[in-house]
Amino acid sequence: MNKEASNKVYIEIVKKIRTMIVEDGLKIGDKIPSERELSERLQVGRSSVREALRALELLGLIETRRGEGTFLRDARGNQxxxxxxxxxxxxxxxxxxxxxxxxxxxxxxxxxxxxxxxxxxxxxxxxxxxxxxxxxxxxxxxxxxxxxxxxxxxxxxxxxxxxxxxxxxxxxxxxxxxxxxxxxxxxxxxxxxxxxxxxxxxxxx
Amino acid sequence: MNKEASNKVYIEIVKKIRTMIVEDGLKIGDKIPSERELSERLQVGRSSVREALRALELLGLIETRRGEGTFLRDARGNQxxxxxxxxxxxxxxxxxxxxxxxxxxxxxxxxxxxxxxxxxxxxxxxxxxxxxxxxxxxxxxxxxxxxxxxxxxxxxxxxxxxxxxxxxxxxxxxxxxxxxxxxxxxxxxxxxxxxxxxxxxxxxx
DNA sequence: TTCCGACGGTGGTCTGACCACGCTGTATAT
DNA sequence: ATATACAGCGTGGTCAGACCACCGTCGGAA
Structure with a gap:
């Protein structure tokens, strides 16, 4: 009955991350918080955070580098x-x-x-x-x-x-x-x- | 040095699922194997299978229904x-x-x-x-x-x-x-x- | 001063657990 | 005999914890 908010935690996470990026004024090339930190800040499991990050990665909006972190990226030629x-x-x-x-x-x-x-x-x-x-x-x-x-x-x-x-x-x-x-x-x-x-x-x- | 196969298990899984769909001759609307079965058949963790399915879902190629399963879908208006x-x-x-x-x-x-x-x-x-x-x-x-x-x-x-x-x-x-x-x-x-x-x-x- | 190795942080992956939901078959009530 | 309700099972959704591979760094040894 309620409007929404029902489906897909990871979709909500994507939106929150987007908000976070805007509020913190992050630019292309900047590092976003680690998966574990996002998991804690948003009070969700790390796997859900990862699903959200996968989506952003597919869209070409972030780039993940093992051992380093996750970075905002120019949304050109993507996965x-x-x-x-x-x-x-x-x-x-x-x-x-x-x-x-x-x-x-x-x-x-x-x-x-x-x-x-x-x-x-x-x-x-x-x-x-x-x-x-x-x-x-x-x-x-x-x-x-x-x-x-x-x-x-x-x-x-x-x-x-x-x-x-x-x-x-x-x-x-x-x-x-x-x-x-x-x-x-x-x-x-x-x-x-x-x-x-x-x-x-x-x-x- | 080697050609590839290095990056991203979930990308490989996507390709394997695609192959599986073709080989089994699945059509739009058909049900694909459950996450647990895919996990076992492909010898990877269920979370990796899920990341692959998330990608396919974003592309609008599958539709997941809780309690029922995952289904092939006409790739129209997608997430x-x-x-x-x-x-x-x-x-x-x-x-x-x-x-x-x-x-x-x-x-x-x-x-x-x-x-x-x-x-x-x-x-x-x-x-x-x-x-x-x-x-x-x-x-x-x-x-x-x-x-x-x-x-x-x-x-x-x-x-x-x-x-x-x-x-x-x-x-x-x-x-x-x-x-x-x-x-x-x-x-x-x-x-x-x-x-x-x-x-x-x-x-x- | 230079070099190298240990260390901590990060993403990548796996496992097992629990929940919510939809279906179905069975047992019960009528 | 039929209709109904319920329990069980399989499914996707989510979480927690563990281990690995990799990267950068920092301090100690040469």
């Missing part, structure tokens, strides 16, 4: 990717799905960049690209930053990790194609941008 | 959504990101439908839509099915769950708009499709 992949990516069709989806997402990011239309930053990034080599990952990270959508960022991170783990053949690096893509962005022409993107990914007709 | 949301969606900007991203994903799905160009199924779905009411969720589930990309399906499920949990105001139901969207799909005109979609989502200029 989730590996685990999900063993379940999801069981056939070749799924591999193609990853490729297709990643490309759709990347095109979405480019559309976001067009929407924001932050000419200054694009220009300065173009200058940077002229002087030094920028990896494909760095390039799209910049695009996503310009798109200013954190959720898209997370999705892209997961998908690109997936993608890399699949060992598709790599395209040769071509700085010129990146530059023309940036130029297209500066022109603000969506169709042109997508055309250049497909060229980059060797998908032009 | 992950709730947990991630408490961490990720802390500000209003994030909410807007969810909305934007969901719409981009839905448009991608429509593009996939265009690529597959499965006229027959679109036509038959259109007939169905004429005779009965179809919820927004059901409509897009059908679109994703027609798009034939399981990964997109999973992303959409997660995002749309996010979205619903945010309590944005709901649009009034308008069967006519869905029908015109389907018509646009049948015409194979991408720009027209997107236009109708934006109309559906009240985003037309």
């Amino acid at each position: 989730l990717v590996q685990l999900v992949s063993t379940f999801i990516l069981q056939d070749e069709k799924a591999k193609e799905d990853v490729k297709d989806t990643l490309q759709l997402i990347e095109m979405d990011c480019l559309r976001l960049v067009l929407q924001r239309n932050n000419v200054e930053q694009i220009v300065s990034f173009r200058k940077l690209l002229e002087s030094v080599n920028v990896s494909d990952e760095e390039f799209f990270l910049k695009m996503i930053e310009l798109g200013d959508n954190h959720l898209m960022y997370r999705i892209w991170i997961i998908l690109s990790n997936f993608y890399r783990s699949l060992n598709f053949p790599e395209e040769p690096y071509s700085k010129a194609k990146y530059l023309t893509l940036l130029d297209a962005l500066l022109q603000g022409d969506e169709n042109l941008v997508l055309e250049k993107y497909l060229l980059l990914r060797k998908l032009s007709t | 992950l959504v709730q947990l991630v949301s408490t961490f990720i969606l802390q500000d209003e900007k994030a909410k807007e990101d969810v909305k934007d991203t969901l719409q981009l994903i839905e448009m991608d799905c429509l593009r996939l439908v265009l690529q597959r160009n499965n006229v027959e199924q679109i036509v038959s779905f259109r007939k169905l839509l004429e005779s009965v009411n179809v919820s927004d969720e059901e409509f897009f589930l059908k679109m994703i099915e027609l798009g034939d990309n399981h990964l997109m399906y999973r992303i959409w499920i997660i995002l749309s769950n996010f979205y619903r949990s945010l309590n944005f105001p709901e649009e009034p139901y308008s069967k006519a708009k869905y029908l015109t969207l389907l018509d646009a799909l049948l015409q194979g005109d991408e720009n027209l499709v997107l236009e109708k979609y934006l109309l559906l989502r009240k985003l037309s200029t």
Whole structure:
């Protein structure tokens, strides 16, 4: 009859740990209390604490180091990717799905960049690209930053990790194609941008 | 020096359980062995088995019912959504990101439908839509099915769950708009499709 | 001064115990 | 004979304690 609080101690623990992190003002890289201390402070068994920490670990929010402790972590490429992949990516069709989806997402990011239309930053990034080599990952990270959508960022991170783990053949690096893509962005022409993107990914007709 | 097998018993257990599921040909809804039996069969402690099951539960791949057992489950709307949301969606900007991203994903799905160009199924779905009411969720589930990309399906499920949990105001139901969207799909005109979609989502200029 | 080993703290794992809950079969009451 | 209530069993949920492997450190020995 009561509202909730019924299910799953470990879920409650996750929330408490989250609160604790916020209240104590812990930052990425900081150490959180040990399992035994959490167990005592929260008045629950250590195994329940561990289940909560496992969940946080799966989400990529913490990192455990045996003999040292548990640390807050930047929520990038996490265990989730590996685990999900063993379940999801069981056939070749799924591999193609990853490729297709990643490309759709990347095109979405480019559309976001067009929407924001932050000419200054694009220009300065173009200058940077002229002087030094920028990896494909760095390039799209910049695009996503310009798109200013954190959720898209997370999705892209997961998908690109997936993608890399699949060992598709790599395209040769071509700085010129990146530059023309940036130029297209500066022109603000969506169709042109997508055309250049497909060229980059060797998908032009 | 050795390749791996070093880290995390519970990760190994997850993989073994997965193998077990495949070998035994278990389907969604089936019961998997009890924690104690898994513990014995895999020669590991029950607490390690539980950590593995927690991971699977977070991924939405199993469902545990106290007093009954653990069951395979359709990997839809899972705990992950709730947990991630408490961490990720802390500000209003994030909410807007969810909305934007969901719409981009839905448009991608429509593009996939265009690529597959499965006229027959679109036509038959259109007939169905004429005779009965179809919820927004059901409509897009059908679109994703027609798009034939399981990964997109999973992303959409997660995002749309996010979205619903945010309590944005709901649009009034308008069967006519869905029908015109389907018509646009049948015409194979991408720009027209997107236009109708934006109309559906009240985003037309 | 340098080096090395003991020590304490930490996560990783296992075991055994108890509880709460759902199912089922049996014994009882009708 | 049928219907009902209850006890037993198997299940997941949780806890406590133990031991291991590993890491950093600190103090003593060379």
